[in-house]
Amino acid sequence: MTEPQKTEAKPRIVLIGGGHAHALVLRTFAEAPLDGAEITLINPGPRAAYSGMLPGHIAGHYPREALEIDLRKLGKAAGATLIEARATGIDRAGGRVLLEGGENVPYDFAALDIGITSEMPALPGFVEHITPAKPLDAFADRWEHFVGHAPANASVAVIGGGVAGVELALACAHRLPQARVTVYEAQDTALTALGRGARARMLRHAARHGVTILTGKRLRAAEAGSLRFADDTTAAFDFAIGTGATRPAPWLTETGLDLHEGFVTVGPTLQSSDPAIFASGDIAHLSHAPRPKAGVFAVREAPVLAHNLRAAVEGGTMRTYHPQRDYLKLISTGDKRAVADKWGLPLDGRWLWRIKDRIDRGFMADLH
Template identity: 40%
Template sequence: MTPSANHDLVLVGGGHSHALALRMLAMKPVPGVRITLVSPDALSAYSGMLPGLIAGHYSLTDTHVDLFRLCIATGTRFIRAAVTTICSAERRLTLDDGSTLEYDWLSLDVGATPDLQPVSGGHPDIVPVKPVASFHERWQQWRDGDSPLAVVGAGAGGTEMALAIAEHQRQTGRNGALSLISGGVLLPGYPEPVRRRMQRYLDDYNIQLREHTRVEKRDDGLYANDAPLDATRVLWCTGVRGTRVIADSDLDCDDKGFVRVQDTLQSRSDPRVFAAGDCAAFPESLPKAGVYAVRQAKVLAHNLTAAITGQPLQAYRPQKHFLSLLSAGGKQAVASRGGTLSAAGHWVWRWKNRIDQAFMDKFDSQLPTMSAPPPDPDVLHCAGCGAKVGSDALHDALRDLQPHISEGIEAGMDAADDAAIIHWAGNQRLVQSLDFFPAFIDEPFLFGRVAALHSLSDLYAMNATPHSALANVTLPWHHPKLQGRDLHRLMAGAVTELNAAGCTLVGGHTIEGPQMAAGFTVNGQADPQQLWHKGGARAGDRLLLTKPLGTGVQLAAMMQKDKLHGPWLDATLKHLLVSNRIAQHAMQDIPVHACTDVTGFGLLGHLHEICQQSDVAMAIDTDSIPMLPGTLPLIEKGVSSTLNEANRNVLMHCDTQQVAEPLLTLLCDPQTAGGLLFSIPEEALPRVLTQLREAGVNASEIGKVLVKNGDSSRDILLH
């Protein structure tokens, strides 16, 4: 049960300051405060290890904070989206999925964006390092090849990156010419001994250093000091600006688009807004370096708590001297502090590696166990009809929605009647279904989308066209202000999918409860001659499955922070948002003998239903069963859904002698928003697979239908 809350603290960006601050806030929760992290990326890069990733010393997961794991471990809501608009006057954010998010307190740690003004905003040959969070994906698309490569910017980041690229080329046998270009000198601000040592490393890799060189774009290409730049790949590591969303906001920003902050990290124009890391502009200009962001985290966590609870705030005092450890391509590094050279060599790299690994371990084996903040003692909760959400909150949450209006709706949400009135054509069939389940993720917009898609799936499985829907929503026990926000986001997500399906939201019912839950009664219309049923499968038919299995296992892993792996969960959530409408439309000219959607009973449970309704048997090729990334490794670690045990009752109807135990767990895994399961004539198979593929559905042939033999207790053969 989630403790009651009455304030929303929203953190935008998963940078170093926010990642560390979340750990601190989790270990000492603020009573009555709900925390939400918004980031477009599920993995957040640790800048100190990025050169090592490029050089091949580390893997992607070694060098990135798993924000899903961090948020679940710290009791933080995670919204994977980019903020497109900040309106501090109304305390509202607009996200790139079209939804809005309101807050009471806001913190920004969104980094910076490259300043490409010298090259007139960019060039096809240029790849910027910033934003760091998404750099690895850009690098993967661009790294291979032997054409000349230039790194522009010879500060610490650019020099480390040039050496890392050279090490990557050495390991992969590439021979492309590599140059490091500086508008001034190598490593400005560093002591001469450090510059000399790094110069030797550059020479060892045959990297050409070009100092006092300006790169600019002209009509016929890129130029360096008025001569054509001899490089077809350019990595831009110099100059940054504030992100567009901050520069265009109503916050006070400097001429580079960074948020002006006081020494308490509060915005100069709005004390309810904080900023840290590269996106903050301090009274005394600071270099854009991760060492400052790390130190700011403690002050940020303290001041967020203090501001919300009315306590004195601390001032952030940037360190005057800090240890600098520069990686030098191979497993070697240069150390300096306070203007003097300390050491260089392989042992310094090992020292740096221990420091970096210790930092990353804070977000792995040292993730904190969240202690729940005390509930608000002034909030009381009723049951029965008294548990309904107040009419004001309901009205505020729904007033801006614009649901699609189907023909024949006589009374819907606008009529405020006790029930919807629907005029139905006499020669059609009304297909109606209801689904309702607790939220598996504490993000209302995403959950609303999945709940709507899951409910609509029953209509698609019967080849019905969605017409109208009623919502049934349970909201957690929070302050009415927060309940209104949750309801608005949940219903906005649901309406997004209902509108896409041409389905009218005609009303619904809300209550309070210990956790968020939602479901929809959906109505559809269908030609009785075109309906699909579970009965009708014939011997010789081929079986097709349109989505991979494993959602039950993946969602169960969310409850175990040591098992959760963000990229696997991210892939799962993307599959949950794929509508079965796509597959249904692609099958309109195909003779479908039987169809169902794979949901709570698992694949075997739904196959058994078709066997019973059609009086057939089935042979399933278990090697062809599609599964979500990481599902079998999780099962092998003991992860499974609580419903899996009940679903395994179907195994008494299966011949399982040749099937390993982990695979049986997968076949009994309950699915949320699972795919469609078709039984189609064998001769239609090539055309079906082509049509589904062209529609973007990666369907798998998983078996065939057999004549039922005398042993009615074994109707599914697994091999």
């Protein structure tokens, strides 16, 4: 009697988080299936927001569905299983991803693209009274609710005077032109990531929209409707947005992976200190070429990550990722204009918004 042949179990790839890089990896596997592996995607919900179009949505230019990436559809096309849950840890010894509620998902290879949060839990009153700009979905939900119930002459406070903070402030001012929008920056200068010319243009747009930018205002505490700063001054608000922090998930400290300020340290192949675990997007720290947190790097990392996950399963040579030194920053100014900054050469105008809009819509079209 012939014994039945045993089928060898397929390697298990678990993608933790539905960030931009993982969405593009799924698209790649949909186009060129990875038949030699079982693929699982873990994300709190079936959709993820595209960060490039968020300011446009806040300003009222895009409906919510325009910036939502359908992870369920992408997963199905790639032959992946979507688990709607929040990851809370990685048991590397047991090869398991731990989920909220006590469930776990076994893996042979795992990849992290869980993004970051703008929460500042150590700051008194932040969690209760301030809406962090990240995660994006929760922020967009709370903003839409506020817009629908905003009082006349509402006061909007934006904590953090970086590019993200000022861009969102301009979007808020466009959506609610009667609102008083104020940006509070802890340092002596706002928009320090921009070249001098682009910074000057953004400040002019802020003035045109009536957005006030106050520097040297380090937040000390938040109360219901009131902010308190280190200089003992206070400011009233109806809606407060936190953009000044980039905080990784605290459970990463329990994984035993090498971290840099809480972010997962990776090398040129996007592998962490554990070669079976990859990381990309904002949660990754590129040890060989540190870069600021920006979506452009997640997008450029995606082809390398997809290739290297395939190589991990099928065997083959890993590719290396070397990010560009500088990148084109296209920053919306609220009213369908944009400022561009690269190599310190600023540009400004409605035509730049049209370019940004075309790039963003093209990105989303590729994922549908």
